[in-house]
Amino acid sequence: QVQLVESGGGLVQAGGxxxxxxxxxxxxxxxxxxxxxxxxxxxxxxxxxxxxxxxxRTYYGDSVKGRFTISRDNVKKMVxxxxxxxxxxxxxxxxxxxxxxxxxxxxxxxxxxxxxxxVTVSS
Numbered sequence: 001q002v003q004l005v006e007s008g009g010g011l012v013q014a015g016g017x018x019x020x021x022x023x024x025x026x027x028x029x030x031x032x033x034x035x036x037x038x039x040x041x042x043x044x045x046x047x048x049x050x051x052x053x054x055x056x057r058t059y060y061g062d063s064v065k066g067r068f069t070i071s072r073d074n075v076k077k078m079v080x081x082x083x084x085x086x087x088x089x090x091x092x093x094x095x096x097x098x099x100x101x102x103x104x105x106x107x108x109x110x111x112x113x114x115x116x117x118x119v120t121v122s123s
Contacts, residue, residue: 002026002098002112009094009117016086020117022079022096030054030074033099035110036081038092038119047105048094049081059103064090086121093118 008020022034035050049070050059058070069082079096094117097110104110 002029002032004096004098004112004114006094006096006114006117009119011120011122012086014086014088014121014123016121017082017084018086018119019083020081020094020096020119022081022114024077024079024098029077029098032112033102033104034070034072034079035097035099035104036070036079037095037097037107037110038090039095039116040092043092045095045107046092047107050099050103050105051079052102057102059105061105083119086119088121088123091119091121 003025005023012018036048037045039045047061051070051072055072067085072079096114098112099110101109
């Protein structure tokens, strides 16, 4: 069992930066790959990034590649999403989630989800 709680969302101007945090609990956290997804109003949940269980591999969605960076600290049981050069189209609720499948972009392959944190980028 893994519990996830996101934080760090807020309002930021276009071109700005924000770092989201995902705090995990559960003894098996370090064995899960962790992803970030986002969902804008009226749209499907979209894959943003994933980091492997040991942190050695990262994967990014095309829309954020080169602007966002995912990282994790298994000792602290934390996962981070550093977001640079933010655009209005990045506005969404951001979720972290845990999966047993490395590199997966599919919502259905993630077993545990946080409640989400709102990110709003103004133009």
